[in-house]
Amino acid sequence: MKYLRLGLVVAVVLALSACGAHKPASQSDKLLQVQQKSLASSVVQEHNNVTVIMPREKGKHNLVTAKKYVAAAKKELGKVTGQTQSKAAYVTFTGQKSARNFVHLQPVVSVYQRQKRATKLVARRQLASVNVDTQTGKAVTAGSLMRSQQQLKAINYHALAVAVAHKQYTDVQLTQARSITFMKNMAAQNFNLSSKYLTIFPAQNPLHIKAVKIPLTQIKGYLDRLYTVAEPNFGKEKVVALSFDDGPNPKTTPTVLKTLKQEHIKATFFMVGYEVAANPALARSVVQAGNEVGTHTFDHKNLAVLDPASAYAEVEQSANAMYHALGTLPLTLRPPYGAVNKAHDSTIPLPSIQWAVDSEDWRVHAPAPIIARINRTVYPGAIILMHDIHPQSVAALPQVIRTLKAKGYRFVTVNQLLGKYLLPEEQYFGAGDHRSI
Secondary structure (H helix, E strand, C coil): CCCCCCEEEEEEEECCCCCCCCCCHHHHHHHHHHHHHHCCCEEEEEECCEEEEEEEECCCEECCCHHHHHHHHHHHHHCCCCCHHHEEEEEEEEEEECCCCEEEEEEEEEEEEEECCEEEEEEEEECCCEEEECCCCCECCHHHCCCCHHHHHHHHHHHHHHHHCCCCCCHHHHHHHHCCCCCCCCCCCCEEECCCEEEECCCCCCCCCCCEEEEHHHHHHHCCCCCCCCCCCCCCCCEEEEEEECCCCCCCHHHHHHHHHHHCCCCEEEECHHHHHHCHHHHHHHHHCCCEEEECCCCCCCHHHCCHHHHHHHHHHHHHHHHHHHCCCCCCECCHHHCCCHHHHCCCCCCEECCCEECCCCCCCCHHHHHHHHHHHCCCCEEEEEECCCHHHHHHHHHHHHHHHHCCCEEECHHHHHCCCCCCCEEEEECCEEEEC
């Protein structure tokens, strides 16, 4: 379809028939003029005393079905008191051309009433937005973008994270945000997809969030019906990801950060919520140094032995602590002890990041065994587990880094190693190694 403007304005005019109703010609003329300027093709349909000017893909099909909009307009007319002959309704669509052949349409019902010699706008209501494939005339839904419930869950969590980022919400407001319906199911149409963003229009909510604009760079890999995004492929290059658990600790974490800076590498820190709450500035310094962060629950409890509600609360409370310190919600979870449980992980919207190389630094009290174990078990693509709370780990770190560099290894973060598009209900051990929980 050719458009004279970037946006699409579709006017569906509903008016009372000429034989028994007073139709405000000036309003009809304005809407028709707008339609003639912005649409290459349209077709007029009459429904008793209602006239609908349908948007149409030239020579093919209508882009919407008039029936439901006629019904919606009549419903709004019924809410306005006064004689039928004095009222007329108009449904106006504003639209945006989306990715591929999609167009996003936002209908609004406007009711006008003849009062003495003037016609006035007396009611206006926005209807649910719709997406249409202009080539097929079929509705575009969430299921047109992605294939699995896991992907939908990931999209909704990213929408939540974007919606609350840096807004200084309270815990109560964060709970309200988590209750928002972003994309309800695979049949959802309350979104617009452009070349750079997926914009979701959530249901009415206490926080008055009307639109959430998610950069495609954050979620493109989930939209696998539209895009093909491969996992990172390092070929023969030897890469590993260093990860640290249980911090931030004011006695040890600063030294870890200093070592990483001196060695010009970034790592991933899985933080315990109560430590973040106690040391928010230190948590911020980890991020400010260019490192990645994820949650390690609030109290480091074994999630696999908790009931689903308690397990979820551990993750939520930790996420809240990180939000208050950093302004953002975490996007990854490292379950304490690596313990997962299908029964409750289905309620947790985060991917679980495991490890392939365990330094077992908590078992020993000297750096040498830590260095030896990592050197003995490391391989390309591995996630290495250490802790930034043990003095022996801190002491071992410089030698661990230098030894691996000497072997030709390069250090990356977990997301750089695995890719951005990680799924809830999946656990990740290293490059190319992930399994369902």
